[in-house]
Amino acid sequence: MHLFSPLLLISLSTALLFGAPQNKQSKELNAVISTGQYSTKLLLKTLGSNMKKNMKAGGPMKALDFCSQEAYNLTEEVNLKLPNGIRVKRISLKYRNPxxxxxxxxELILDSLHKLKNANVLMPKQLVQKVNxxxxxxxxPLLIxxxxxLKCHGNIKDTDLKRAIAQRYPIDKATHYKMGDLRGAVVVTIDTAAKAAK
Ligand code: HEC
Structure with a gap:
Protein backbone atom coordinates (compact mmCIF):
# COMPACT_ATOMS: atom_id res chain seq x y z
CA MET A 1 0.00 0.00 0.00
CA HIS A 2 2.72 2.42 1.00
CA LEU A 3 4.41 2.06 -2.31
CA PHE A 4 1.51 3.71 -4.10
CA SER A 5 0.97 6.64 -1.82
CA PRO A 6 -0.09 9.74 -3.77
CA LEU A 7 3.17 11.49 -2.88
CA LEU A 8 5.28 8.76 -4.44
CA LEU A 9 3.12 8.74 -7.54
CA ILE A 10 3.60 12.46 -7.94
CA SER A 11 7.35 12.27 -7.59
CA LEU A 12 7.50 9.31 -9.95
CA SER A 13 5.55 11.09 -12.66
CA THR A 14 7.59 14.23 -12.15
CA ALA A 15 10.69 12.17 -12.68
CA LEU A 16 9.20 10.78 -15.87
CA LEU A 17 8.35 14.23 -17.13
CA PHE A 18 11.45 16.13 -16.14
CA GLY A 19 14.00 13.46 -15.23
CA ALA A 20 16.02 13.11 -18.40
CA PRO A 21 15.55 16.10 -20.69
CA GLN A 22 16.83 14.39 -23.80
CA ASN A 23 15.45 10.88 -23.43
CA LYS A 24 14.03 9.15 -26.51
CA GLN A 25 10.46 10.18 -25.75
CA SER A 26 11.11 13.88 -25.34
CA LYS A 27 13.36 13.91 -28.39
CA GLU A 28 10.53 12.38 -30.42
CA LEU A 29 8.02 14.88 -29.01
CA ASN A 30 10.31 17.81 -29.83
CA ALA A 31 10.68 16.53 -33.39
CA VAL A 32 6.88 16.14 -33.68
CA ILE A 33 6.32 19.70 -32.47
CA SER A 34 8.85 21.27 -34.81
CA THR A 35 7.48 19.27 -37.77
CA GLY A 36 3.97 20.36 -36.80
CA GLN A 37 4.96 24.01 -36.54
CA TYR A 38 6.83 23.95 -39.82
CA SER A 39 4.04 22.23 -41.78
CA THR A 40 1.36 24.49 -40.29
CA LYS A 41 3.30 27.62 -41.18
CA LEU A 42 3.90 26.41 -44.72
CA LEU A 43 0.18 25.75 -45.26
CA LEU A 44 -1.07 28.98 -43.67
CA LYS A 45 1.53 31.08 -45.48
CA THR A 46 0.68 29.50 -48.84
CA LEU A 47 -3.09 29.92 -48.40
CA GLY A 48 -2.81 33.36 -46.77
CA SER A 49 -0.53 34.97 -49.34
CA ASN A 50 -2.62 33.68 -52.27
CA MET A 51 -5.83 34.81 -50.59
CA LYS A 52 -4.38 38.31 -50.07
CA LYS A 53 -3.28 38.50 -53.69
CA ASN A 54 -6.73 37.55 -54.98
CA MET A 55 -8.52 39.81 -52.54
CA LYS A 56 -6.40 42.75 -53.71
CA ALA A 57 -6.90 41.89 -57.37
CA GLY A 58 -10.68 41.40 -57.32
CA GLY A 59 -12.22 41.60 -53.87
CA PRO A 60 -14.10 38.82 -52.04
CA MET A 61 -15.71 37.37 -55.20
CA LYS A 62 -12.32 36.68 -56.76
CA ALA A 63 -10.95 35.47 -53.45
CA LEU A 64 -13.90 33.10 -53.17
CA ASP A 65 -13.15 31.72 -56.62
CA PHE A 66 -9.60 31.21 -55.52
CA CYS A 67 -10.57 29.50 -52.24
CA SER A 68 -13.09 27.15 -53.78
CA GLN A 69 -10.88 26.20 -56.71
CA GLU A 70 -7.41 26.33 -55.26
CA ALA A 71 -7.44 25.84 -51.47
CA TYR A 72 -7.56 22.07 -51.89
CA ASN A 73 -4.91 21.95 -54.66
CA LEU A 74 -2.58 24.25 -52.76
CA THR A 75 -2.94 22.06 -49.67
CA GLU A 76 -2.00 19.05 -51.80
CA GLU A 77 1.01 20.95 -53.17
CA VAL A 78 2.17 21.70 -49.64
CA ASN A 79 1.75 18.02 -48.79
CA LEU A 80 3.95 17.05 -51.73
CA LYS A 81 6.69 19.29 -50.33
CA LEU A 82 6.53 17.66 -46.90
CA PRO A 83 8.60 14.56 -46.07
CA ASN A 84 7.17 11.06 -46.30
CA GLY A 85 4.62 10.25 -43.57
CA ILE A 86 3.59 13.86 -42.91
CA ARG A 87 0.24 15.36 -43.98
CA VAL A 88 -1.34 18.71 -43.25
CA LYS A 89 -4.96 19.86 -43.59
CA ARG A 90 -7.58 22.16 -42.11
CA ILE A 91 -10.62 20.97 -40.16
CA SER A 92 -13.70 22.53 -38.58
CA LEU A 93 -16.84 21.30 -36.85
CA LYS A 94 -18.71 23.88 -38.94
CA TYR A 95 -17.02 23.12 -42.23
CA ARG A 96 -17.71 24.72 -45.58
CA ASN A 97 -16.07 22.04 -47.68
CA PRO A 98 -17.10 18.51 -46.57
CA GLU A 107 -13.60 15.92 -33.62
CA LEU A 108 -12.83 15.08 -30.00
CA ILE A 109 -10.02 17.64 -29.95
CA LEU A 110 -12.17 20.34 -31.59
CA ASP A 111 -14.98 19.62 -29.10
CA SER A 112 -12.52 20.04 -26.24
CA LEU A 113 -11.15 23.28 -27.68
CA HIS A 114 -14.68 24.71 -28.02
CA LYS A 115 -15.40 23.74 -24.40
CA LEU A 116 -12.24 25.55 -23.27
CA LYS A 117 -13.14 28.58 -25.38
CA ASN A 118 -16.63 28.68 -23.86
CA ALA A 119 -15.03 28.62 -20.40
CA ASN A 120 -12.98 31.70 -21.39
CA VAL A 121 -9.72 29.79 -21.46
CA LEU A 122 -7.06 31.36 -23.71
CA MET A 123 -6.47 29.07 -26.68
CA PRO A 124 -3.30 26.98 -26.50
CA LYS A 125 -0.84 27.64 -29.30
CA GLN A 126 -0.68 23.95 -30.11
CA LEU A 127 -1.71 20.47 -28.97
CA VAL A 128 -0.20 17.04 -29.62
CA GLN A 129 -2.33 13.89 -29.71
CA LYS A 130 -0.75 10.45 -29.67
CA VAL A 131 -2.71 8.34 -32.16
CA ASN A 132 -0.74 5.08 -31.81
CA PRO A 141 -6.27 26.14 -33.20
CA LEU A 142 -7.50 28.65 -35.82
CA LEU A 143 -9.43 31.70 -34.68
CA ILE A 144 -11.42 34.27 -36.61
CA LEU A 150 -15.98 37.74 -41.62
CA LYS A 151 -16.54 38.69 -45.26
CA CYS A 152 -16.95 35.01 -46.07
CA HIS A 153 -17.53 33.43 -42.65
CA GLY A 154 -19.55 36.08 -40.80
CA ASN A 155 -23.06 37.32 -41.29
CA ILE A 156 -22.65 37.81 -45.06
CA LYS A 157 -24.33 40.95 -46.31
CA ASP A 158 -23.09 40.98 -49.91
CA THR A 159 -25.94 39.13 -51.68
CA ASP A 160 -23.88 38.19 -54.76
CA LEU A 161 -21.18 36.71 -52.57
CA LYS A 162 -23.79 34.94 -50.43
CA ARG A 163 -25.36 33.40 -53.54
CA ALA A 164 -21.98 32.38 -54.96
CA ILE A 165 -21.05 30.62 -51.71
CA ALA A 166 -24.41 28.84 -51.53
CA GLN A 167 -24.01 27.65 -55.13
CA ARG A 168 -20.58 26.18 -54.51
CA TYR A 169 -21.31 24.85 -51.03
CA PRO A 170 -24.96 23.80 -50.73
CA ILE A 171 -24.41 22.44 -47.22
CA ASP A 172 -22.16 25.27 -46.00
CA LYS A 173 -21.92 25.43 -42.21
CA ALA A 174 -19.14 28.04 -42.01
CA THR A 175 -21.07 31.30 -41.58
CA HIS A 176 -22.25 33.51 -38.71
CA TYR A 177 -18.88 33.55 -36.98
CA LYS A 178 -17.83 36.55 -34.89
CA MET A 179 -14.39 38.05 -34.21
CA GLY A 180 -12.40 35.85 -31.81
CA ASP A 181 -14.48 32.72 -32.45
CA LEU A 182 -12.73 29.37 -32.76
CA ARG A 183 -12.98 28.51 -36.46
CA GLY A 184 -11.24 25.13 -36.46
CA ALA A 185 -7.68 23.87 -36.57
CA VAL A 186 -4.76 22.91 -38.73
CA VAL A 187 -3.92 19.22 -38.23
CA VAL A 188 -0.56 17.73 -39.06
CA THR A 189 -0.47 13.93 -39.00
CA ILE A 190 3.04 12.68 -38.35
CA ASP A 191 3.95 9.04 -38.81
CA THR A 192 7.38 8.80 -37.19
CA ALA A 193 7.91 5.24 -38.50
CA ALA A 194 7.47 6.35 -42.13
CA LYS A 195 10.00 9.11 -41.58
CA ALA A 196 12.55 6.73 -40.12
CA ALA A 197 12.11 4.30 -43.01
CA LYS A 198 12.94 6.96 -45.56
C1 HEC B 1 -13.12 35.19 -49.91
C2 HEC B 1 -13.81 34.35 -48.99
C3 HEC B 1 -13.09 33.83 -47.76
C4 HEC B 1 -12.38 34.54 -46.82
C5 HEC B 1 -12.11 36.03 -46.82
C6 HEC B 1 -11.94 33.57 -45.84
N1 HEC B 1 -12.37 32.32 -46.16
FE1 HEC B 1 -12.11 30.63 -45.08
N2 HEC B 1 -12.96 29.53 -46.56
C7 HEC B 1 -13.50 30.05 -47.72
C8 HEC B 1 -13.89 28.95 -48.60
C9 HEC B 1 -14.52 29.09 -49.97
C10 HEC B 1 -13.52 27.77 -47.93
C11 HEC B 1 -13.66 26.35 -48.43
C12 HEC B 1 -12.33 25.99 -49.11
C13 HEC B 1 -12.30 24.63 -49.69
O1 HEC B 1 -13.12 24.33 -50.56
O2 HEC B 1 -11.41 23.86 -49.27
C14 HEC B 1 -12.94 28.18 -46.66
C15 HEC B 1 -12.47 27.28 -45.71
C16 HEC B 1 -11.91 27.63 -44.51
C17 HEC B 1 -11.45 26.69 -43.52
C18 HEC B 1 -11.45 25.17 -43.66
C19 HEC B 1 -12.63 24.52 -43.01
C20 HEC B 1 -13.90 24.59 -43.83
O3 HEC B 1 -14.83 25.26 -43.36
O4 HEC B 1 -13.98 24.00 -44.94
C21 HEC B 1 -10.96 27.42 -42.48
C22 HEC B 1 -10.37 26.88 -41.18
C23 HEC B 1 -11.11 28.82 -42.83
N3 HEC B 1 -11.70 28.92 -44.07
C24 HEC B 1 -10.70 29.87 -42.01
C25 HEC B 1 -10.66 31.19 -42.46
C26 HEC B 1 -10.06 32.27 -41.69
C27 HEC B 1 -9.44 32.12 -40.31
C28 HEC B 1 -10.17 33.40 -42.46
C29 HEC B 1 -9.60 34.78 -42.17
C30 HEC B 1 -8.16 34.84 -42.02
C31 HEC B 1 -10.87 33.03 -43.69
N4 HEC B 1 -11.14 31.69 -43.64
C32 HEC B 1 -11.19 33.90 -44.72
C33 HEC B 1 -13.68 31.38 -48.01
C34 HEC B 1 -13.07 32.43 -47.34
Missing amino acids: ANKPEVDE ATTYKYYK NKKVC
Whole structure:
Protein backbone atom coordinates (compact mmCIF):
# COMPACT_ATOMS: atom_id res chain seq x y z
CA MET A 1 0.00 0.00 0.00
CA HIS A 2 2.72 2.42 1.00
CA LEU A 3 4.41 2.06 -2.31
CA PHE A 4 1.51 3.71 -4.10
CA SER A 5 0.97 6.64 -1.82
CA PRO A 6 -0.09 9.74 -3.77
CA LEU A 7 3.17 11.49 -2.88
CA LEU A 8 5.28 8.76 -4.44
CA LEU A 9 3.12 8.74 -7.54
CA ILE A 10 3.60 12.46 -7.94
CA SER A 11 7.35 12.27 -7.59
CA LEU A 12 7.50 9.31 -9.95
CA SER A 13 5.55 11.09 -12.66
CA THR A 14 7.59 14.23 -12.15
CA ALA A 15 10.69 12.17 -12.68
CA LEU A 16 9.20 10.78 -15.87
CA LEU A 17 8.35 14.23 -17.13
CA PHE A 18 11.45 16.13 -16.14
CA GLY A 19 14.00 13.46 -15.23
CA ALA A 20 16.02 13.11 -18.40
CA PRO A 21 15.55 16.10 -20.69
CA GLN A 22 16.83 14.39 -23.80
CA ASN A 23 15.45 10.88 -23.43
CA LYS A 24 14.03 9.15 -26.51
CA GLN A 25 10.46 10.18 -25.75
CA SER A 26 11.11 13.88 -25.34
CA LYS A 27 13.36 13.91 -28.39
CA GLU A 28 10.53 12.38 -30.42
CA LEU A 29 8.02 14.88 -29.01
CA ASN A 30 10.31 17.81 -29.83
CA ALA A 31 10.68 16.53 -33.39
CA VAL A 32 6.88 16.14 -33.68
CA ILE A 33 6.32 19.70 -32.47
CA SER A 34 8.85 21.27 -34.81
CA THR A 35 7.48 19.27 -37.77
CA GLY A 36 3.97 20.36 -36.80
CA GLN A 37 4.96 24.01 -36.54
CA TYR A 38 6.83 23.95 -39.82
CA SER A 39 4.04 22.23 -41.78
CA THR A 40 1.36 24.49 -40.29
CA LYS A 41 3.30 27.62 -41.18
CA LEU A 42 3.90 26.41 -44.72
CA LEU A 43 0.18 25.75 -45.26
CA LEU A 44 -1.07 28.98 -43.67
CA LYS A 45 1.53 31.08 -45.48
CA THR A 46 0.68 29.50 -48.84
CA LEU A 47 -3.09 29.92 -48.40
CA GLY A 48 -2.81 33.36 -46.77
CA SER A 49 -0.53 34.97 -49.34
CA ASN A 50 -2.62 33.68 -52.27
CA MET A 51 -5.83 34.81 -50.59
CA LYS A 52 -4.38 38.31 -50.07
CA LYS A 53 -3.28 38.50 -53.69
CA ASN A 54 -6.73 37.55 -54.98
CA MET A 55 -8.52 39.81 -52.54
CA LYS A 56 -6.40 42.75 -53.71
CA ALA A 57 -6.90 41.89 -57.37
CA GLY A 58 -10.68 41.40 -57.32
CA GLY A 59 -12.22 41.60 -53.87
CA PRO A 60 -14.10 38.82 -52.04
CA MET A 61 -15.71 37.37 -55.20
CA LYS A 62 -12.32 36.68 -56.76
CA ALA A 63 -10.95 35.47 -53.45
CA LEU A 64 -13.90 33.10 -53.17
CA ASP A 65 -13.15 31.72 -56.62
CA PHE A 66 -9.60 31.21 -55.52
CA CYS A 67 -10.57 29.50 -52.24
CA SER A 68 -13.09 27.15 -53.78
CA GLN A 69 -10.88 26.20 -56.71
CA GLU A 70 -7.41 26.33 -55.26
CA ALA A 71 -7.44 25.84 -51.47
CA TYR A 72 -7.56 22.07 -51.89
CA ASN A 73 -4.91 21.95 -54.66
CA LEU A 74 -2.58 24.25 -52.76
CA THR A 75 -2.94 22.06 -49.67
CA GLU A 76 -2.00 19.05 -51.80
CA GLU A 77 1.01 20.95 -53.17
CA VAL A 78 2.17 21.70 -49.64
CA ASN A 79 1.75 18.02 -48.79
CA LEU A 80 3.95 17.05 -51.73
CA LYS A 81 6.69 19.29 -50.33
CA LEU A 82 6.53 17.66 -46.90
CA PRO A 83 8.60 14.56 -46.07
CA ASN A 84 7.17 11.06 -46.30
CA GLY A 85 4.62 10.25 -43.57
CA ILE A 86 3.59 13.86 -42.91
CA ARG A 87 0.24 15.36 -43.98
CA VAL A 88 -1.34 18.71 -43.25
CA LYS A 89 -4.96 19.86 -43.59
CA ARG A 90 -7.58 22.16 -42.11
CA ILE A 91 -10.62 20.97 -40.16
CA SER A 92 -13.70 22.53 -38.58
CA LEU A 93 -16.84 21.30 -36.85
CA LYS A 94 -18.71 23.88 -38.94
CA TYR A 95 -17.02 23.12 -42.23
CA ARG A 96 -17.71 24.72 -45.58
CA ASN A 97 -16.07 22.04 -47.68
CA PRO A 98 -17.10 18.51 -46.57
CA ALA A 99 -13.49 17.48 -47.35
CA ASN A 100 -12.54 19.44 -44.20
CA LYS A 101 -14.82 17.43 -41.94
CA PRO A 102 -12.80 16.17 -38.95
CA GLU A 103 -12.19 12.48 -38.31
CA VAL A 104 -13.57 11.02 -35.07
CA ASP A 105 -10.40 11.56 -33.02
CA GLU A 106 -10.00 15.06 -34.48
CA GLU A 107 -13.60 15.92 -33.62
CA LEU A 108 -12.83 15.08 -30.00
CA ILE A 109 -10.02 17.64 -29.95
CA LEU A 110 -12.17 20.34 -31.59
CA ASP A 111 -14.98 19.62 -29.10
CA SER A 112 -12.52 20.04 -26.24
CA LEU A 113 -11.15 23.28 -27.68
CA HIS A 114 -14.68 24.71 -28.02
CA LYS A 115 -15.40 23.74 -24.40
CA LEU A 116 -12.24 25.55 -23.27
CA LYS A 117 -13.14 28.58 -25.38
CA ASN A 118 -16.63 28.68 -23.86
CA ALA A 119 -15.03 28.62 -20.40
CA ASN A 120 -12.98 31.70 -21.39
CA VAL A 121 -9.72 29.79 -21.46
CA LEU A 122 -7.06 31.36 -23.71
CA MET A 123 -6.47 29.07 -26.68
CA PRO A 124 -3.30 26.98 -26.50
CA LYS A 125 -0.84 27.64 -29.30
CA GLN A 126 -0.68 23.95 -30.11
CA LEU A 127 -1.71 20.47 -28.97
CA VAL A 128 -0.20 17.04 -29.62
CA GLN A 129 -2.33 13.89 -29.71
CA LYS A 130 -0.75 10.45 -29.67
CA VAL A 131 -2.71 8.34 -32.16
CA ASN A 132 -0.74 5.08 -31.81
CA ALA A 133 2.79 3.86 -31.05
CA THR A 134 4.31 5.72 -33.99
CA THR A 135 1.73 8.30 -35.11
CA TYR A 136 0.97 11.74 -33.69
CA LYS A 137 -1.41 14.52 -34.62
CA TYR A 138 -0.28 18.10 -34.10
CA TYR A 139 -3.08 20.70 -33.84
CA LYS A 140 -2.97 24.46 -34.17
CA PRO A 141 -6.27 26.14 -33.20
CA LEU A 142 -7.50 28.65 -35.82
CA LEU A 143 -9.43 31.70 -34.68
CA ILE A 144 -11.42 34.27 -36.61
CA ASN A 145 -8.63 36.74 -35.96
CA LYS A 146 -8.99 39.16 -38.87
CA LYS A 147 -11.96 41.22 -39.98
CA VAL A 148 -11.51 39.91 -43.52
CA CYS A 149 -12.51 36.40 -42.37
CA LEU A 150 -15.98 37.74 -41.62
CA LYS A 151 -16.54 38.69 -45.26
CA CYS A 152 -16.95 35.01 -46.07
CA HIS A 153 -17.53 33.43 -42.65
CA GLY A 154 -19.55 36.08 -40.80
CA ASN A 155 -23.06 37.32 -41.29
CA ILE A 156 -22.65 37.81 -45.06
CA LYS A 157 -24.33 40.95 -46.31
CA ASP A 158 -23.09 40.98 -49.91
CA THR A 159 -25.94 39.13 -51.68
CA ASP A 160 -23.88 38.19 -54.76
CA LEU A 161 -21.18 36.71 -52.57
CA LYS A 162 -23.79 34.94 -50.43
CA ARG A 163 -25.36 33.40 -53.54
CA ALA A 164 -21.98 32.38 -54.96
CA ILE A 165 -21.05 30.62 -51.71
CA ALA A 166 -24.41 28.84 -51.53
CA GLN A 167 -24.01 27.65 -55.13
CA ARG A 168 -20.58 26.18 -54.51
CA TYR A 169 -21.31 24.85 -51.03
CA PRO A 170 -24.96 23.80 -50.73
CA ILE A 171 -24.41 22.44 -47.22
CA ASP A 172 -22.16 25.27 -46.00
CA LYS A 173 -21.92 25.43 -42.21
CA ALA A 174 -19.14 28.04 -42.01
CA THR A 175 -21.07 31.30 -41.58
CA HIS A 176 -22.25 33.51 -38.71
CA TYR A 177 -18.88 33.55 -36.98
CA LYS A 178 -17.83 36.55 -34.89
CA MET A 179 -14.39 38.05 -34.21
CA GLY A 180 -12.40 35.85 -31.81
CA ASP A 181 -14.48 32.72 -32.45
CA LEU A 182 -12.73 29.37 -32.76
CA ARG A 183 -12.98 28.51 -36.46
CA GLY A 184 -11.24 25.13 -36.46
CA ALA A 185 -7.68 23.87 -36.57
CA VAL A 186 -4.76 22.91 -38.73
CA VAL A 187 -3.92 19.22 -38.23
CA VAL A 188 -0.56 17.73 -39.06
CA THR A 189 -0.47 13.93 -39.00
CA ILE A 190 3.04 12.68 -38.35
CA ASP A 191 3.95 9.04 -38.81
CA THR A 192 7.38 8.80 -37.19
CA ALA A 193 7.91 5.24 -38.50
CA ALA A 194 7.47 6.35 -42.13
CA LYS A 195 10.00 9.11 -41.58
CA ALA A 196 12.55 6.73 -40.12
CA ALA A 197 12.11 4.30 -43.01
CA LYS A 198 12.94 6.96 -45.56
C1 HEC B 1 -13.12 35.19 -49.91
C2 HEC B 1 -13.81 34.35 -48.99
C3 HEC B 1 -13.09 33.83 -47.76
C4 HEC B 1 -12.38 34.54 -46.82
C5 HEC B 1 -12.11 36.03 -46.82
C6 HEC B 1 -11.94 33.57 -45.84
N1 HEC B 1 -12.37 32.32 -46.16
FE1 HEC B 1 -12.11 30.63 -45.08
N2 HEC B 1 -12.96 29.53 -46.56
C7 HEC B 1 -13.50 30.05 -47.72
C8 HEC B 1 -13.89 28.95 -48.60
C9 HEC B 1 -14.52 29.09 -49.97
C10 HEC B 1 -13.52 27.77 -47.93
C11 HEC B 1 -13.66 26.35 -48.43
C12 HEC B 1 -12.33 25.99 -49.11
C13 HEC B 1 -12.30 24.63 -49.69
O1 HEC B 1 -13.12 24.33 -50.56
O2 HEC B 1 -11.41 23.86 -49.27
C14 HEC B 1 -12.94 28.18 -46.66
C15 HEC B 1 -12.47 27.28 -45.71
C16 HEC B 1 -11.91 27.63 -44.51
C17 HEC B 1 -11.45 26.69 -43.52
C18 HEC B 1 -11.45 25.17 -43.66
C19 HEC B 1 -12.63 24.52 -43.01
C20 HEC B 1 -13.90 24.59 -43.83
O3 HEC B 1 -14.83 25.26 -43.36
O4 HEC B 1 -13.98 24.00 -44.94
C21 HEC B 1 -10.96 27.42 -42.48
C22 HEC B 1 -10.37 26.88 -41.18
C23 HEC B 1 -11.11 28.82 -42.83
N3 HEC B 1 -11.70 28.92 -44.07
C24 HEC B 1 -10.70 29.87 -42.01
C25 HEC B 1 -10.66 31.19 -42.46
C26 HEC B 1 -10.06 32.27 -41.69
C27 HEC B 1 -9.44 32.12 -40.31
C28 HEC B 1 -10.17 33.40 -42.46
C29 HEC B 1 -9.60 34.78 -42.17
C30 HEC B 1 -8.16 34.84 -42.02
C31 HEC B 1 -10.87 33.03 -43.69
N4 HEC B 1 -11.14 31.69 -43.64
C32 HEC B 1 -11.19 33.90 -44.72
C33 HEC B 1 -13.68 31.38 -48.01
C34 HEC B 1 -13.07 32.43 -47.34
